[in-house]
Amino acid sequence: MAKVKMTVNGRQVGSDCEDRTLLVHFLRDNLALTGTHVGCDTTQCGACVVHMDGRSVKSCTILAAQAAGSTITTIEGLAANGELHPVQAAFKANHGLQCGFCTPGMVMTAVDMIRRHGANLDEATVRAELDGNICRCTGYHNIVKSILAAAAEMAGAQQAAE
Amino acid sequence: MGVEGIGASVARKEDKRFLTGKGRYTDDMSVPGMKYAFFVRSPYAHAKIKSIDMSAAKDMPGVIGILEGKQLQADAIGNIICGWMIHSKDGSPMNMGVWRPLAHETVRYVGDAVAIVVADSLGEARDAAEAVVVDYDVLPAVTEAVKALEAGQPQLHPEAPNNLIFDWQIGDGAATDKAIAEAAHVTEITLRNNRLAPNPMEPRATLGIYDSAEDHYTCYTTSQNPHVARLVMSAFYNVAPENKLRVIAPDVGGGFGSKIYIYPEEIVCLWASKKTGVPVKWTCDRTEAFLTDAHGRDHVSTVKMAFDKDNRIIGLKVDTIANLGAYMSLFSSAVPTYLYATLLSGQYAIPAIHANVRTVYTNTVPVDAYRGAGRPEATYLLERTMETAARELGVSPAELRRQNFVRTFPYQTPVIMNYDAGDYEASLEAAMASADWNGFAARKAEAARRGKKRGIGMSCYIEACGIAPSAAVGSLGAGVGLWESAEVRVNAVGTIEVMTGSHSHGQGHETTFAQLVADRLGVPIDSVNIVHGDTDKVQMGMGTYGSRSGAVGMSAVVKALDKVEAKAKKIAAHLMEADESDIVIENGELKVAGTDKTLPWFQVALAAYTAHNLPAGMEPGLKEGAFYDPSNFTFPAGCYICEVEVDPETGVTDIIQFVAADDFGNIINPMIVEGQVHGGIAQGIGQALLENVHYDPQNGQLITASYMDYAMPRADDLPSFKLSHQNTPCPSNPLGIKGCGEAGAIGSPPALMNAITDAIGNNSLTMPATPQKVWAALNAAN
Numbered sequence: 001m002a003k004v005k006m007t008v009n010g011r012q013v014g015s016d017c018e019d020r021t022l023l024v025h026f027l028r029d030n031l032a033l034t035g036t037h038v039g040c041d042t043t044q045c046g047a048c049v050v051h052m053d054g055r056s057v058k059s060c061t062i063l064a065a066q067a068a069g070s071t072i073t074t075i076e077g078l079a080a081n082g083e084l085h086p087v088q089a090a091f092k093a094n095h096g097l098q099c100g101f102c103t104p105g106m107v108m109t110a111v112d113m114i115r116r117h118g119a120n121l122d123e124a125t126v127r128a129e130l131d132g133n134i135c136r137c138t139g140y141h142n143i144v145k146s147i148l149a150a151a152a153e154m155a156g157a158q159q160a161a162e
Numbered sequence: 163m164g165v166e167g168i169g170a171s172v173a174r175k176e177d178k179r180f181l182t183g184k185g186r187y188t189d190d191m192s193v194p195g196m197k198y199a200f201f202v203r204s205p206y207a208h209a210k211i212k213s214i215d216m217s218a219a220k221d222m223p224g225v226i227g228i229l230e231g232k233q234l235q236a237d238a239i240g241n242i243i244c245g246w247m248i249h250s251k252d253g254s255p256m257n258m259g260v261w262r263p264l265a266h267e268t269v270r271y272v273g274d275a276v277a278i279v280v281a282d283s284l285g286e287a288r289d290a291a292e293a294v295v296v297d298y299d300v301l302p303a304v305t306e307a308v309k310a311l312e313a314g315q316p317q318l319h320p321e322a323p324n325n326l327i328f329d330w331q332i333g334d335g336a337a338t339d340k341a342i343a344e345a346a347h348v349t350e351i352t353l354r355n356n357r358l359a360p361n362p363m364e365p366r367a368t369l370g371i372y373d374s375a376e377d378h379y380t381c382y383t384t385s386q387n388p389h390v391a392r393l394v395m396s397a398f399y400n401v402a403p404e405n406k407l408r409v410i411a412p413d414v415g416g417g418f419g420s421k422i423y424i425y426p427e428e429i430v431c432l433w434a435s436k437k438t439g440v441p442v443k444w445t446c447d448r449t450e451a452f453l454t455d456a457h458g459r460d461h462v463s464t465v466k467m468a469f470d471k472d473n474r475i476i477g478l479k480v481d482t483i484a485n486l487g488a489y490m491s492l493f494s495s496a497v498p499t500y501l502y503a504t505l506l507s508g509q510y511a512i513p514a515i516h517a518n519v520r521t522v523y524t525n526t527v528p529v530d531a532y533r534g535a536g537r538p539e540a541t542y543l544l545e546r547t548m549e550t551a552a553r554e555l556g557v558s559p560a561e562l563r564r565q566n567f568v569r570t571f572p573y574q575t576p577v578i579m580n581y582d583a584g585d586y587e588a589s590l591e592a593a594m595a596s597a598d599w600n601g602f603a604a605r606k607a608e609a610a611r612r613g614k615k616r617g618i619g620m621s622c623y624i625e626a627c628g629i630a631p632s633a634a635v636g637s638l639g640a641g642v643g644l645w646e647s648a649e650v651r652v653n654a655v656g657t658i659e660v661m662t663g664s665h666s667h668g669q670g671h672e673t674t675f676a677q678l679v680a681d682r683l684g685v686p687i688d689s690v691n692i693v694h695g696d697t698d699k700v701q702m703g704m705g706t707y708g709s710r711s712g713a714v715g716m717s718a719v720v721k722a723l724d725k726v727e728a729k730a731k732k733i734a735a736h737l738m739e740a741d742e743s744d745i746v747i748e749n750g751e752l753k754v755a756g757t758d759k760t761l762p763w764f765q766v767a768l769a770a771y772t773a774h775n776l777p778a779g780m781e782p783g784l785k786e787g788a789f790y791d792p793s794n795f796t797f798p799a800g801c802y803i804c805e806v807e808v809d810p811e812t813g814v815t816d817i818i819q820f821v822a823a824d825d826f827g828n829i830i831n832p833m834i835v836e837g838q839v840h841g842g843i844a845q846g847i848g849q850a851l852l853e854n855v856h857y858d859p860q861n862g863q864l865i866t867a868s869y870m871d872y873a874m875p876r877a878d879d880l881p882s883f884k885l886s887h888q889n890t891p892c893p894s895n896p897l898g899i900k901g902c903g904e905a906g907a908i909g910s911p912p913a914l915m916n917a918i919t920d921a922i923g924n925n926s927l928t929m930p931a932t933p934q935k936v937w938a939a940l941n942a943a944n
Contacts, residue, residue: 045448091177095834139843140877
């Protein structure tokens with residue numbers, strides 16, 4: 001048992017956990033942030049993706065202790081002031097989700113993907129980048145569409161701001 | 163159609179909670195004092211249990227209790243049953259073996275549950291489970307159905323000699339044999355329908371809570387049909403009477419059939435909660451899901467299709483062996499019989515059909531319905547056979563199909579089904595136009611110049627959905643009726659709650675069912691809440707599977723809305739001093755036709771509840787319920803075309819385009835319907851190209867028990883899809899809906915296999931068409 005401290009969704013948190021506790025279980029069980037999901041045991045499905053210090057990581061493959069002192073953003077921390085993030089809004093507008101279970105990981109992966117590629121994203125790149133996120137409901141068709149729509153929307157917004 | 167009514171692609175009401183991490187799935191549930199369960203499972207495919215030693219485990223840190231099967235049996239918890247009786251052709255009932263929720267005599271597949279450990283943390287439960295010592299006497303195992311029927315093989319259940327569960331037939335054997343004998347041409351083919359793991363992304367989970375003060379149980383569970391779970395656990399498993407058992411299926415992360423059944427874990431966690439005095443939560447990990455979720459498909463079939471000299475089909479004979487695994491799951495007997503062989507006429511007028519089906523026990527996890535359930539197996543047989551026949555006869559595959567289409571409705575097949583409406587040629591034409599079928603030869607030549615093998619294939623599917631007329635399925639052996647129930651509760655302020663026995667686990671009922679209400683009453687969908695998944699809130703229901711929520715579930719809502727509207731009109735007529743027959747409901751108002759007299763919807767609702775001025779003798783309130791029992795199945799149909807390019811150097815298949823042309827009857831929300839088709843096609847492509855459950859045939863170990871070993875379709879395995887609809891309304895239900903949930907998984911595997919075999923010039927190819935198999939088949943052909 002050790003007390004692990006980190007910043008999660010802008011809030012400083014600390015909680016006792018077993019040494020073997022994975023970050024995903026720390027978020028779910030200790031902080032009651034159940035939006036981050038566990039869909040496999042082998043770092044394949046990506047339902048657990050969160051951002052650690054601004055980069056996407058699979059929270060099932062990192063110990064809570066390893067994340068001590070870092071800044072974590074989960075799906076619960078993405079929408080600001082009750083407004084959906086443009087990626088969340090694009091998933092809704094384009095029916096990029098069905099059962100919703102893989103969705104938090106998909107959205108967090110997409111946000112990071114758009115951060116890295118910006119408006120240069122094309123369908124082939126999105127499909128290749130989604131290799132670590134499995135969805136069983138959508139056939140990915142509308143997820144790809146959602147991410148491309150969000151990338152275009154965010155690039156447009158950025159251009160307008162400049 | 164209004165902007166939110168029937169036919170509008172309304173964005174989903176439920177999305178916000180899923181997109182912001184506020185979905186509430188079973189594993190997200192937490193109650194005071196809750197503890198964690200881990201199951202001790204058999205590492206062997208077949209063994210006698212000699213002893214179970216818990217002495218070391220029970221003193222481990224955090225352990226609250228360890229329970230085994232003997233205790234379960236002593237407490238009179240029942241064995242797990244199959245709910246659909248099938249009789250063999252000699253009249254004898256199916257040979258159902260015993261399935262104990264916790265095995266204490268014999269284990270029959272790797273993963274069979276033996277004991278449950280309850281501890282303070284999941285880690286401690288897992289540690290203690292590893293310290294439970296089960297002494298096994300290992301027996302030989304058999305995993306393949308064809309082999310399990312042979313002499314001298316391991317025997318699974320004393321009730322089923324030679325592992326045969328039943329030997330069933332349908333159709334006219336003599337007439338079919340005669341057609342084959344007299345045929346100008348007979349196409350014969352043997353096909354394997356590969357075994358699949360359904361893999362909803364949310365693993366199964368359950369939380370059992372026993373309240374000793376009330377002697378009452380609550381079961382949170384990942385179920386597609388919570389009322390059926392309650393019924394079965396009460397009536398057959400003796401967990402608790404229905405009034406003492408509440409089953410809640412909250413947000414459920416996909417099902418695809420695998421969450422229809424009542425598994426050992428729900429039963430055992432409820433019982434364990436009473437035994438240990440704490441709420442008990444169990445969540446499956448992914449390897450456990452591969453080991454214990456019911457699998458799908460796993461047929462081996464031989465087909466003979468007979469043609470006359472004009473290439474008309476005159477007979478079809480099918481012999482199928484279906485693997486049902488180690489135990490009979492809830493609907494397992496119906497899948498390879500009434501959900502399969504009744505669809506063997508496909509879209510074609512075939513005067514004589516005969517099918518024989520033998521189902522077999524093996525040392526593998528039970529097999530039951532997976533998306534499509536029997537219909538993909540029937541479609542795969544027919545459509546690969548049609549393609550093979552076209553090649554043998556030297557005619558175009560489209561022409562051979564066209565020539566044999568059913569063209570007049572209703573059409574009675576020789577295998578029970580009565581097709582009520584459809585236009586198969588319309589979908590065929592639409593698909594061919596969308597795929598530019600006529601331009602294929604040029605594309606093939608261009609690909610050949612790049613050293614690639616290009617192929618094209620089609621598949622024309624039909625399915626029976628809207629499951630199902632209760633009397634009909636009852637006469638065929640079903641233990642339940644397959645109606646649906648609904649309740650429409652208008653609140654005093656005019657907002658509306660619809661309680662439905664259908665269950666949404668990704669299908670978007672909270673939106674589509676609200677669209678129906680909005681369409682009828684002209685109220686905004688935000689004023690309509692859809693309530694489902696809780697036996698305390700919804701009176702009764704049969705759940706969601708077999709593409710039945712729209713055709714059956716929404717029809718029940720229509721019936722309840724009819725009653726609500728009739729009462730609201732009576733109240734409005736009374737208040738406006740008009741004749742009831744002159745009242746119309748439009749845009750959220752009740753109007754006297756031809757006058758300017760109107761009353762807003764909420765005011766009529768309020769009047770119903772204040773009851774100050776109601777028609778003489780009328781009860782207060784505005785709440786009506788209904789049960790809807792369909793009069794027929796529905797028959798979605800369509801044509802899928804796939805074009806591929808095979809790299810002869812590597813055997814890798816690249817899907818160039820995938821076209822779907824479907825007839826789903828009337829559509830509530832096109833965006834959601836298209837999403838269902840996308841997902842279905844992806845699962846069908848997965849079956850044809852990637853997915854396969856593989857058990858080691860020597861020892862019964864599951865080789866494909868993780869996402870490292872079982873090839874789930876990923877985004878870069880798939881193309882974007884081209885969809886269109888050629889809808890003919892269904893005549894048997896009030897909304898004209900046929901259902902769309904399974905079509906994609908049914909129609910796509912043969913289209914893809916027909917395309918690959920066309921590309922490589924070798925028809926001897928089994929699913930999944932992995933690069934290794936394709937490369938070998940290509941080289942064998944050359």
